[in-house]
Amino acid sequence: MAVHPGHLKAAAKRRLPSAVFDFLEGGSNDEVTLKRNLADFEALRLNQRVFDHVASRNLRTTLFGQRASMPVALAPIGMGGVFHPRAEIHAARAAASFGVPYCLSTLSSCSIEEVAAEVGAPFMFQLYMFKDRAINAALLQRADQAHCPALVLNVDTAVQGRRNRDLDNGLTIPLRLRPQHIVRILQKPRWLLNWLLKKPTLGNLAPYSPDGSDLATVSAWAEPRFKGAVTAADLEWIRHTWPRKLVVKGILDAEDAKLAAKLGADAIVISNHGGRQLDGASSTASMLPGIREAVGDDVELILDSGVRSGFDVLKALGLGAHGCLIGRAFVYGLAAGGQRGVAAALELIAQELDEAMTLTGTADATPCRVVSCCVEL
Amino acid sequence: MAVHPGHLKAAAKRRLPSAVFDFLEGGSNDEVTLKRNLADFEALRLNQRVFDHVASRNLRTTLFGQRASMPVALAPIGMGGVFHPRAEIHAARAAASFGVPYCLSTLSSCSIEEVAAEVGAPFMFQLYMFKDRAINAALLQRADQAHCPALVLNVDTAVQGRRNRDLDNGLTIPLRLRPQHIVRILQKPRWLLNWLLKKPTLGNLAPYSPDGSDLATVSAWAEPRFKGAVTAADLEWIRHTWPRKLVVKGILDAEDAKLAAKLGADAIVISNHGGRQLDGASSTASMLPGIREAVGDDVELILDSGVRSGFDVLKALGLGAHGCLIGRAFVYGLAAGGQRGVAAALELIAQELDEAMTLTGTADATPCRVVSCCVEL
Amino acid sequence: MAVHPGHLKAAAKRRLPSAVFDFLEGGSNDEVTLKRNLADFEALRLNQRVFDHVASRNLRTTLFGQRASMPVALAPIGMGGVFHPRAEIHAARAAASFGVPYCLSTLSSCSIEEVAAEVGAPFMFQLYMFKDRAINAALLQRADQAHCPALVLNVDTAVQGRRNRDLDNGLTIPLRLRPQHIVRILQKPRWLLNWLLKKPTLGNLAPYSPDGSDLATVSAWAEPRFKGAVTAADLEWIRHTWPRKLVVKGILDAEDAKLAAKLGADAIVISNHGGRQLDGASSTASMLPGIREAVGDDVELILDSGVRSGFDVLKALGLGAHGCLIGRAFVYGLAAGGQRGVAAALELIAQELDEAMTLTGTADATPCRVVSCCVEL
């Protein structure tokens, strides 16, 4: 269905109302960090090597204690239902059949239970903490009952980034749609029909909120109840409560990374939330080497934000990452064609990664082995 | 009325005749310094921190000896009446209710006395020196009688910058409006009506000039009477004459800053006049750290020129400033909606600053505490 | 027929269906390396010298053991027939009469034997290795019988680069032309007529493939049979088998260059395949000096990829190259006007090189003598 990554993005753009595409594509404020994520990847150079090729490359690795057919996992994406009906089930199935880890967001459209029931493969659960510890405990318990192999604790959302595109499009809580916004939605009748037939909600939070079936109501209920900043004490509590692997997502600073590791994180996701939180923050590609140096070789570091291709994945490995999370790169596929679209996105990334490994003479998709394939600018 | 800063600028553009918008937006000559001011802010990186959040951020600080609800003050803006009727009263009221210092320009449309009478809150007065010391003395006395807590002495206007946009638009002294200029003005009838009903003048200078009610006449009278370059002797005279805080505005060089401090300035505004004077001058963001190092930690340094958002304010603090002056950033709001527009502009900056402090783990809006939040390029 | 290089490119663009022009012009993936090749040449500076002019410049040199009227040779170009009927004969004749080496591709439209018969001047043969050693041996033997003075072994195509433009245009194996592609081809009736009258194939491979007269069939036959990665053992075998000069093409790394030299390469072509293979690889201009330093002064190094003018040729000499291969720079001429077009392209490059040598005071077109004419950025 797609022969290069640009196709999936273009297809997503064709399918989605422009405001929804903007919600996916955009970053916070002036989108400086969003652009840096991409520019800093582009500026890295891969070493072309010709004689030390191995007959075949090994893309398999272990991420968050799980086997992965390539060093990539799907990042947690909230409000998935605006991109495709039953988004998370589509994405999780594609991930499962491709053999890469999937992470369900607190703000997913389908609930933990639905995904567990429909997908039949393990998935990770990402937690945005609530002020009310009872809710946190309940969510952890549900994730535990769903046998999630890892909990991904988001720590970069002390306050939500101001996304100018969403503000322009009236995508606020509460919604402020104006006539021009409505008109643009009507231009995508297929999307609209899907929406009306299968109105998404926030499946995990619906049980705690007054009108659980309505996305707007649940969002408005949840908004003021998020805890925001995560403290060291919070992390300790979760480490204590959660029985399996613990991943801390949203770190961009060496001190923070060292603290997370000290408090028991099994893996750390280096992220600026895809340029959607602190505008003006550095790219993850530029910060990773310093963090790797600070934490040493034993801590599992995953690079997130700005990964668009298998070439970027190899660059991340070369900078010291164990693997990558991808957000938009798979959501383009999801919006373009549900499970099949996500599968196509993963297939492309794997092919590109394999090509890049072949042409750089990289045998194994692990951080130590490929670090020489990259030259920093 | 506005949900992100771009809205205020766009609204100002809609309201104002294009020549007036250009007068606001433009810089001198090729606008190289104007662009540098913005680019150098954009290039700075903010440190994303996640675990050392404080429960609440303290934005309050002290500027020029006055309490400020955030480290921002409104810069002196001449000819305010071209942006909104009774501009200074609107802006000063918005500043007062938001709790930030306001500075009235020598070239304000409303006079010191009018502002004092209508606003009922202290404001600073900015002085452009005249050749005639009697006028200087009179202006100081009027500012004193209005209980201005600080005098802001402008020193960067030895000669007025050549602003190509104004020259193109016929905004010269005397005016040289051509038919095409008139046509463009007629496209903004609401602005024109306001102008005709409430013809602005230069309120502070009207008393000394032949036909005080006419902006063109007063400007033409004043133009050749400005002193231009301010000498060390001038500064000493003012320090001696003026009883309260003295601020020197328009310094971009470490030696000049040291001299100003030595001669008794209570605070120094690092400024290139918003890129409207010496084209080719460095950005203030690039010069501030060197000046801070030269003058030491005790001198109050305020960064001016290029500040457009709360993110820029935090970057300025991180470079060593005690706070910022904002020019265009508030005038967009003023032109868009008078007092309410200025209030909206201030509100946005405060929100952005708070968000930026939250996501960088910055507790206090003071120079020393946040210097680690910035990495120079 | 052409007065500056832009003309040839424009003429090629006018003649060719857009998909064919894209096939020529494009690079792999996001074309980052393609752009780097050009940008890094542009950033180099030539030393303007005025008093040490020699009465005449000597452009003659030796490349791959052959005399060359300037330090330039024509790179191997596959599928030449899509640019001009009997492309290789046109190009080889132009090269012969201009006095520069020509290299025939494994994937040429005309076969080794046809070119040998029609051109009557020596040419080099470029080998893409096949998995089946018998085919390799057969090709070497044919090249030997044609008295090719040098074999150019390509080593940078372990896997073929993914060229997004070709994918967009349906130029895949097998072809996937859609109606819109056909329409664009019909806009170039002259090209179409040539195609239909003189349907190109892959002349060298036709004998081994089922329907040798059909380009699509031969390509599909060949595609899975290429060996891809070339190993040190392969190189040793070829060094052993091939009786005359051996050139290794497609090296961008100092270690690889040292190995190639050690295993008996007579010359090494520093290349990233014109930005058509590993996207993200460095430009050849940026890598050459390091490779020169690593291999010492005695190894013949030829720079390939990104050379568009005689100025670029001089820059390459200044960086330490013995000469350059040009790909697109001559194919523009070929597409624009067959043999005459290639001659025009060579003429322009020679003139530019002579001008550049004159204005930099460079007497001889050899690496050692002109190295001071360049300042790296």
Next chain:
Amino acid sequence: MAVHPGHLKAAAKRRLPSAVFDFLEGGSNDEVTLKRNLADFEALRLNQRVFDHVASRNLRTTLFGQRASMPVALAPIGMGGVFHPRAEIHAARAAASFGVPYCLSTLSSCSIEEVAAEVGAPFMFQLYMFKDRAINAALLQRADQAHCPALVLNVDTAVQGRRNRDLDNGLTIPLRLRPQHIVRILQKPRWLLNWLLKKPTLGNLAPYSPDGSDLATVSAWAEPRFKGAVTAADLEWIRHTWPRKLVVKGILDAEDAKLAAKLGADAIVISNHGGRQLDGASSTASMLPGIREAVGDDVELILDSGVRSGFDVLKALGLGAHGCLIGRAFVYGLAAGGQRGVAAALELIAQELDEAMTLTGTADATPCRVVSCCVEL
């Protein structure tokens, strides 16, 4: 007639046929050096100073042994008659009344004698050497008889730069005008009328050529007779022959500058011929400091190429120049309005220079005093 420099350029563009404007504006080949000249000036930073102002700036200086009201002289421009009838007389008069040196080109439209007769003020003469020493001697003698205070020997034209715009426009020797070129000329009837009434020739060379009244004939006669490269021996001969000041124009390298000084040049013009000769050469702004360091403080160095404003003039002084030559910057005025246009161009540059000196606290327009006003990038 003009209020900022952009106006003069725009007016020139309106008046001239596009091919003639291109001849003025363009550079050689890809115009890389042309763009560098401008970009490198823009990147320089001027030091804003506020307290050390002097009451008035002294712009007067000495250039080539002549008094100059500002550190600027008019560069030699060939074919002036294509820009304005009797171009050199207009330009020389404007220069004389403004008090800056004027330099007549070998290729001027009006002859040495005409200019001497009509202008009544001293001017310099620029020599392009001929192969035939008799012509050189004759030209020197004519310049001597016209009491030219200085001879400017051009040394950067060993071969003429290939100017793609001229090639595109058919401005070659011989002319190759095609219908589309003619159509564009007819769009500027005023220019055409001037041309027909006052057909320009090359006044200085007409006496030696068959049909002296025809520009095309004289050009075609002269073209193959230029000597091109100037050798040290040539320079010695001229130094010996020419009785007054000798200026060498077209040096961009420290060794060349030292040799020129050693052989008796009274002043050296650092130039890349306005980006019209060696494309890929460095900007003059980037090379000047190194040359100044190499030759010491006593050699008079004049920066040429890329100067567009008084700000650029101050930057040049700050880099170590004694003054500047301006080419295009005055020809815009010439094309826009003859003598009045050149006067306007000079007036603007003087005003800008005065403003820039004022705002940088620069008292004197000499290299030593203002070197601190610039910070290199």
